Amino acid sequence: MSGKLTRQFLIYGAVCLCILLVPVVVDDAFLLNKYARYLVFGMLAIALSLSWGYAGILNLGQATTFGIGSYCMAMFLKLKTVPVHTGSEGLPDFMVWNNVTELPWIWVPFQSTTFSLLAGILLPALFAALLGWFIFGGRIAGVYAAIITLAVMVVANLIIIDQQSYTGGFNGITDLAEFSFLGIDFDAYSASTYYLVAASLTVTLFLALAVSRSKTGLILQAVRDQEERVRFFGYDVALYKTFVFALSAGIAGLAGMLYTIVMEFASPTFLGVPLSLSIVIWVAVGGRQSLIGAMLGAILVTGVQGALSESEAFLETWTLIMGGLFVLIVLLMPKGLAGAIEALVRRLPQAGNGRSARHTEPDHRPETHPNLGGTQ
Amino acid sequence: MNRNRRNFLKVGAAAGALTLTGFPHIWSRNASLAYAADGEIKVGVLFSLTGTTAIIEESLNKATLMAIEEINAAGGINGMKITPVIEDPASDPATFAEKARKLVLSDRCVSVFGSYTSASRKAVLPVFEKQDNLFWYPTLYEGRECSKNVIYTGAVPNQQQDDFIPWLVEKFGKRWYLIGSNYIYPKEENNYCKKLLEKLGAEVIAEEYVPLGHSEFSSVINKFRSEKPSVIFSTVVGDSVVALHRQYRAAGLDPATMPMASLTTSENEVAAMGGDAAAGHFTSAPYFMVFDSPENQKFVEAYRSRWGGDKVTHFVSESSYFQVHLFKQAVAKLAASDISPVTIREAVKGEQYKAPQGLVKVEPENLHCWLRPKIGQCKADGQFEILTQSADWLEPNPYSAYPNQKCTAEGLKEI
Numbered sequence: 179m180s181g182k183l184t185r186q187f188l189i190y191g192a193v194c195l196c197i198l199l200v201p202v203v204v205d206d207a208f209l210l211n212k213y214a215r216y217l218v219f220g221m222l223a224i225a226l227s228l229s230w231g232y233a234g235i236l237n238l239g240q241a242t243t244f245g246i247g248s249y250c251m252a253m254f255l256k257l258k259t260v261p262v263h264t265g266s267e268g269l270p271d272f273m274v275w276n277n278v279t280e281l282p283w284i285w286v287p288f289q290s291t292t293f294s295l296l297a298g299i300l301l302p303a304l305f306a307a308l309l310g311w312f313i314f315g316g317r318i319a320g321v322y323a324a325i326i327t328l329a330v331m332v333v334a335n336l337i338i339i340d341q342q343s344y345t346g347g348f349n350g351i352t353d354l355a356e357f358s359f360l361g362i363d364f365d366a367y368s369a370s371t372y373y374l375v376a377a378s379l380t381v382t383l384f385l386a387l388a389v390s391r392s393k394t395g396l397i398l399q400a401v402r403d404q405e406e407r408v409r410f411f412g413y414d415v416a417l418y419k420t421f422v423f424a425l426s427a428g429i430a431g432l433a434g435m436l437y438t439i440v441m442e443f444a445s446p447t448f449l450g451v452p453l454s455l456s457i458v459i460w461v462a463v464g465g466r467q468s469l470i471g472a473m474l475g476a477i478l479v480t481g482v483q484g485a486l487s488e489s490e491a492f493l494e495t496w497t498l499i500m501g502g503l504f505v506l507i508v509l510l511m512p513k514g515l516a517g518a519i520e521a522l523v524r525r526l527p528q529a530g531n532g533r534s535a536r537h538t539e540p541d542h543r544p545e546t547h548p549n550l551g552g553t554q
Numbered sequence: 555m556n557r558n559r560r561n562f563l564k565v566g567a568a569a570g571a572l573t574l575t576g577f578p579h580i581w582s583r584n585a586s587l588a589y590a591a592d593g594e595i596k597v598g599v600l601f602s603l604t605g606t607t608a609i610i611e612e613s614l615n616k617a618t619l620m621a622i623e624e625i626n627a628a629g630g631i632n633g634m635k636i637t638p639v640i641e642d643p644a645s646d647p648a649t650f651a652e653k654a655r656k657l658v659l660s661d662r663c664v665s666v667f668g669s670y671t672s673a674s675r676k677a678v679l680p681v682f683e684k685q686d687n688l689f690w691y692p693t694l695y696e697g698r699e700c701s702k703n704v705i706y707t708g709a710v711p712n713q714q715q716d717d718f719i720p721w722l723v724e725k726f727g728k729r730w731y732l733i734g735s736n737y738i739y740p741k742e743e744n745n746y747c748k749k750l751l752e753k754l755g756a757e758v759i760a761e762e763y764v765p766l767g768h769s770e771f772s773s774v775i776n777k778f779r780s781e782k783p784s785v786i787f788s789t790v791v792g793d794s795v796v797a798l799h800r801q802y803r804a805a806g807l808d809p810a811t812m813p814m815a816s817l818t819t820s821e822n823e824v825a826a827m828g829g830d831a832a833a834g835h836f837t838s839a840p841y842f843m844v845f846d847s848p849e850n851q852k853f854v855e856a857y858r859s860r861w862g863g864d865k866v867t868h869f870v871s872e873s874s875y876f877q878v879h880l881f882k883q884a885v886a887k888l889a890a891s892d893i894s895p896v897t898i899r900e901a902v903k904g905e906q907y908k909a910p911q912g913l914v915k916v917e918p919e920n921l922h923c924w925l926r927p928k929i930g931q932c933k934a935d936g937q938f939e940i941l942t943q944s945a946d947w948l949e950p951n952p953y954s955a956y957p958n959q960k961c962t963a964e965g966l967k968e969i
Contacts (some may be wrong), residue, residue: 208659215652275698275738339766340736348737348766350647354678365658367684444682445647445673452646487642488656496642497604 223476231466234402239331243302245449252444254294258355276343305428331479350445473515598657600668605645621878696742700961727784740789809834922950
């Protein structure tokens, strides 16, 4: 057990170190910006892996909380541009266009740095906690819970587009100030922004690892496998599920804030169905029961997607190729790339490598779990 | 000279040191690279080839590429070829921003032609403003933007409405129903329309916004029937245009007494809804495919022989086409070593080109174009009949609805 823990810790540490060292090797502003974007997606994948892979809650609306975080940061940075880039009223430009005459009350607290940064994590978490309390308290599970998360996201997206005098509507919130914190300017193209994202990713990853390794993490996995039995033992299943749902939302919110810094705008498409489904695909490809697998899955898939769509040869066919790859991976590797690698490593000891793996792995379920919902 | 070299060494050493410490400031390093090298000038072409707006954006991509091919076939610009770098932003604003960054920073394109929706333009804007690059935007839009990093070759509200609204009031009457999709473009167009209507003594009997992508117009059409407006001013966009026209026709309403007047219904939308549904309604635009000019004849023929005999040209593909020629004329004025986004912007100011719609010009103050508005009525064969055209080209005024603001070369001014 402890040997395995050390090994896992070493792998996680090595991967994070590699990610943190990228700017030493890469000194291209465009690439750093692009990689930072992929790392944000990696954080989203960790968030979904926690709720889907560990607790069996398939969240088809992960982008909702991502979007809330993103808008929190955008509102904060937009107010920083007032009154430099705005009309005579000293309001964000799109409010002037929509004939708003004074700063709406929901915008007022975003003048404070502390509030904004906390809000970007806590608002999504609170939102998810309320939603989770409703879903899990009502013992809604499986596909039905997934549908609710999807529906809530569509509603949130519509509200943002519709309330354009407060949200910038379809165009989103654009023309933002540069984020600066503790005297450091986080230019979207600089290594400082890359480090900010990479450090946040590292912290998130180890936090998620700690949770998954804790007693709570074990109970969550038990809930995923046999919810009724856990309930008979006297555990408050809804509370545990709500907790992990909110934690996952907080991570997504943080990712959203970073995304706004990296992309320099917030858009209702950040709360969109395409992004949410992409997260599910990344996690499925990487392996939903492995935090680092899910994270690397996101980085890998978005990286390949970017490279394919940028190469002239695949300009017309890249979506088709991506689709084919997903189908193949999901069919051939139900536990994703991480699961496939783990299975490979487990076979190796016969070939002489005795240290790296054991036959008994008490904390990992021996069987794959092919159905998408994860709960029965 | 010595001083320069010393400075260069200093900058180089600093850049090296910063790279080693992990904070590379590559701007200083790349700044010495010329934009036009090895006899080629790289430009970005950024239109969605997949996703929700792919159909319309593909036609813009085709018109842009055709113009580039034409220029290269005729010997390029001062002997240099234009090399297009084509990216697919997949109708997603975030991907638009990512691809724009690639084109500007990684490919070092000297300009980028692209985008259709306002949302995607807003998404790429920070990239061009921060890197001081140049974005060529061919689409009609709502105005109220004053960026020195965008050349706008589509129409702004005053260019589509100044002739159109009085003409409609005179011909059909003063009870107006405004219907639009719920976002900034229709709201801004209506803001200006209401000003014109007020001056003409006409009355707005309803102003209604439907969600983007809305396709169920029966309640709206019932209101048309009961309110009997003399003109329906439609700024509905995308698939909703198709639904609105089809349902209008299915309800048996008559365009002869209650026409829809649109700023966005082009040959492209008409092809999607079928000529029968569009027949009798009006559009105001600087260009229609049937416009009779030698330049347009050449354009339509070239487009069809390059991309297929059944293809239509329309007022956004036309501006996608002529803006590349404006780019060429601007670059032709520059020495190869001087070519950069900033020098091109300065060179294109006041530049004129004989476009398919007629002679157009880039306004030096606000980088929008002087255009030639026309009023067309759609016929059942999917083409428009041009009823009137403005006597002269019309000045672009992106702040037409806001007389106390003016876009100038120095930025937005309050008057």
